[in-house]
Amino acid sequence: MSNERMSGAEIVIKSLVDQGVDVIFGYPGGAVLPIYDALFKQNSIRHILVRHEQAAVHSAEGYARSTGKVGVVLVTSGPGATNAVTGLTDALMDSVPVVCLTGQVPTHLIGNDAFQECDTTGITRPCTKHNYLVKDGDKLARTIHEAFYVAASGRPGPVVVDIPKDVQFAEADYEPPHGRGHVSYRPQVDPDGDKVERAVALIAEAKRPIFYIGGGCINSGPRACALVTELIRRTGFPATMTLMGLGTFPASDKQSLGMLGMHGTYEANLAMHHCDVMINIGARFDDRVTGRLDAFAPNSTKIHIDIDPSSINKNVIVDLPVVGDVERVVERILARWTERNIVPDQPALDKWWHRIDQWRAVDCLKFTQSDEAAIKPQYAIKRLYELTKDRDTYISTEVGQHQMWAAQFYHFDKPFHWLTSGGLGTMGYGLPSAVGVQVAHPDSLVIDIAGEASILMNIQELSTIAQYRLPVKVFIINNEYMGMVRQWQELLHGSRYSESYSAGLPDFVKLAESFGATGLRATKPNEVDDVIAQMLAADGPVIVDMVVSKEENCFPMIPGGAAHNEILLGPNGQAEQEASEQGMVLV
Amino acid sequence: MAKPSRRLLNRAWSSFKPLFDPQQPTRGPHDLGPAPVWSKTLSELIERHTIAVLVDNEPGVLARVIGLFSGRGYNIASLTVAPVNEDETVSRINIVTSGTPQIIEQIKAQLDRLVPVRMVRDLTLEGRHIERETALIKVVGEGADRREALRIADIFRARVSDTTIGSFVFALTGSPEKLDSFIELMRALGSVEVARSGVVAIARGGAAL
Numbered sequence: 001m002s003n004e005r006m007s008g009a010e011i012v013i014k015s016l017v018d019q020g021v022d023v024i025f026g027y028p029g030g031a032v033l034p035i036y037d038a039l040f041k042q043n044s045i046r047h048i049l050v051r052h053e054q055a056a057v058h059s060a061e062g063y064a065r066s067t068g069k070v071g072v073v074l075v076t077s078g079p080g081a082t083n084a085v086t087g088l089t090d091a092l093m094d095s096v097p098v099v100c101l102t103g104q105v106p107t108h109l110i111g112n113d114a115f116q117e118c119d120t121t122g123i124t125r126p127c128t129k130h131n132y133l134v135k136d137g138d139k140l141a142r143t144i145h146e147a148f149y150v151a152a153s154g155r156p157g158p159v160v161v162d163i164p165k166d167v168q169f170a171e172a173d174y175e176p177p178h179g180r181g182h183v184s185y186r187p188q189v190d191p192d193g194d195k196v197e198r199a200v201a202l203i204a205e206a207k208r209p210i211f212y213i214g215g216g217c218i219n220s221g222p223r224a225c226a227l228v229t230e231l232i233r234r235t236g237f238p239a240t241m242t243l244m245g246l247g248t249f250p251a252s253d254k255q256s257l258g259m260l261g262m263h264g265t266y267e268a269n270l271a272m273h274h275c276d277v278m279i280n281i282g283a284r285f286d287d288r289v290t291g292r293l294d295a296f297a298p299n300s301t302k303i304h305i306d307i308d309p310s311s312i313n314k315n316v317i318v319d320l321p322v323v324g325d326v327e328r329v330v331e332r333i334l335a336r337w338t339e340r341n342i343v344p345d346q347p348a349l350d351k352w353w354h355r356i357d358q359w360r361a362v363d364c365l366k367f368t369q370s371d372e373a374a375i376k377p378q379y380a381i382k383r384l385y386e387l388t389k390d391r392d393t394y395i396s397t398e399v400g401q402h403q404m405w406a407a408q409f410y411h412f413d414k415p416f417h418w419l420t421s422g423g424l425g426t427m428g429y430g431l432p433s434a435v436g437v438q439v440a441h442p443d444s445l446v447i448d449i450a451g452e453a454s455i456l457m458n459i460q461e462l463s464t465i466a467q468y469r470l471p472v473k474v475f476i477i478n479n480e481y482m483g484m485v486r487q488w489q490e491l492l493h494g495s496r497y498s499e500s501y502s503a504g505l506p507d508f509v510k511l512a513e514s515f516g517a518t519g520l521r522a523t524k525p526n527e528v529d530d531v532i533a534q535m536l537a538a539d540g541p542v543i544v545d546m547v548v549s550k551e552e553n554c555f556p557m558i559p560g561g562a563a564h565n566e567i568l569l570g571p572n573g574q575a576e577q578e579a580s581e582q583g584m585v586l587v
Numbered sequence: 588m589a590k591p592s593r594r595l596l597n598r599a600w601s602s603f604k605p606l607f608d609p610q611q612p613t614r615g616p617h618d619l620g621p622a623p624v625w626s627k628t629l630s631e632l633i634e635r636h637t638i639a640v641l642v643d644n645e646p647g648v649l650a651r652v653i654g655l656f657s658g659r660g661y662n663i664a665s666l667t668v669a670p671v672n673e674d675e676t677v678s679r680i681n682i683v684t685s686g687t688p689q690i691i692e693q694i695k696a697q698l699d700r701l702v703p704v705r706m707v708r709d710l711t712l713e714g715r716h717i718e719r720e721t722a723l724i725k726v727v728g729e730g731a732d733r734r735e736a737l738r739i740a741d742i743f744r745a746r747v748s749d750t751t752i753g754s755f756v757f758a759l760t761g762s763p764e765k766l767d768s769f770i771e772l773m774r775a776l777g778s779v780e781v782a783r784s785g786v787v788a789i790a791r792g793g794a795a796l
Contacts, residue, residue: 121647122650125647125650125651125654126654126658129702130701130702133646133647150702182702183643183705184642184643184702184703184704184705185702185703308700309696309699309700310693310696310697310699310700312696313689313692313693314693317689
């Protein structure tokens, strides 16, 4: 097949089309004008104009995480690229496949401190899975195709392709995707047979087992989630999910113990602490999950299934690492389970479930909502769940207390419907991410559960929502504090609320109206249902200002430096003042 | 209500890299071979490893490797790099590093994860290998010191690469330990400047990477 000649900018567009891209998120500028010109002359790719480059990456993340496809970003050089850095780091930490195309000053000016020049590949090297600077137009198409391969394969992540302006203008050869993979980057997807065999043996003889399910299952795809669900159901074992793994296994299933970790449920954390066999599928023993490492699940045999060998033995020494794609590994485990006709040790399991049910009976997420008092944030989210669970609802969040309450009180029965910034904890993630989800799923209900502080970090995206008439619903849990900061100050810093009060807040109802959206407010518990109903009835975008009690804390909580069995149930526990200095250091 | 005691919360634990408490069993009852040794102190656990990395010879690849070490807080004792195949598309990076077995395992896994990295080999773990380093040592002195420097150079089979009335430049190739000893001796005899190449290493025997 003879290669076609075209300009670099046209090569960019053709490469994206050949990669199956239908929408990109971006912001124009001097160093990407040729690409925007090529974009103008075609109809295959839709461009969503964001209002800040960080939001472009978060939107692409929302798009990617809710569709399983690669999200694509197009930004200019210099400030365009540096603004994207937070989004790229977020995508790296949460393993989201994103390809970010950045403009660059012409090759002859690189290194001259030219206008809007920055060392994009240097700056983004530690916050991307890989990056490229394309100096030769003939390599442009090949590089973009490779970028898609790298972003989506193995443990997914963000990839930057930096394209100087002269390369965008110059004529060069277009090369279609070859589909042969990569010369040096070939992640292992199929597990070693004997590892699978040993995993099956360990699972079969477990007496107090637990499945510890992470975001890797969701990255592995819908079939992987279905297989994991099948494995959990066939074994009859309890399962807990990380923040990123929520939705893999239905939260409404009685085998689900909910989320684990710092703000996870009592039963999940105690089951982790007392288990004898832990089956980690696609999770990475994050410090929010493990708590104090030397007391993490003592006396347990740990199986760790992960596609990234560097996740193995990074924080926690495991007994049986199984490197491979979750889908392939779990498929093989299920196949051997059937072939060997394994029946788990039911009497032991019954005893184990009995203990778990006792922990469950503590009802760690209990709260009391009186009619006269202020709205409890937990109540608001619980009602939101009850009133939206029968629809195809996507939930994104910002970062903080509201995020943890959303994870605790909004139950996900399906994967790909929960979008949150887990690893990096990026305030301002939720709104742009909801934009990406709504673009990908125009007819679905997309709700950003936000805090009044977080929402202001990317509030400019209301303009994007207005421009494209995206019916995104913003559900602000407004306690007039950076709630999680305030909570830590209360528990660890003697209630000295240093700079955590949200002064100078806008009137969110008027703010909504100024962007052509509907603004709603609830201040009393009996208004909650009505406001949610009005929000759902509105065709366009809505901002709900849910004015909640200011002093509510997020429990259960494992303090920094504590073990799973040292979980605090709150409220008003006396232990708060006893937190150690070592614990305070540990964010 | 579970309530953490002050004693539990106050138990010291390291802030960055996990240091496992040898008293706490972290493994289960299932026999899966020898457990990692956590009964030693941290300094006893530190091992020196020589790692060979084959990479695509492309711009920025060295920065990626070095950035990985600095970003994650790993040590680099020595690092050398040069293209090694016929058409210069592949470079070999020889790294001497140190850390606990867990850190060494992480370093290799993290290196292997870099897209332009083709192969990572732990020469220390894989058996017998040869390490060589070259040093140029400038010695300034007169009289007896000068004669002594020349005699020691002869013992070490260092070559005199440059000489003036008052100075020598010795060139010496050998194991890093041999270089250390020679440089140490020369220090007493007027050594004023040392340039070392860093370690290159290769496995013994006929097998190739």
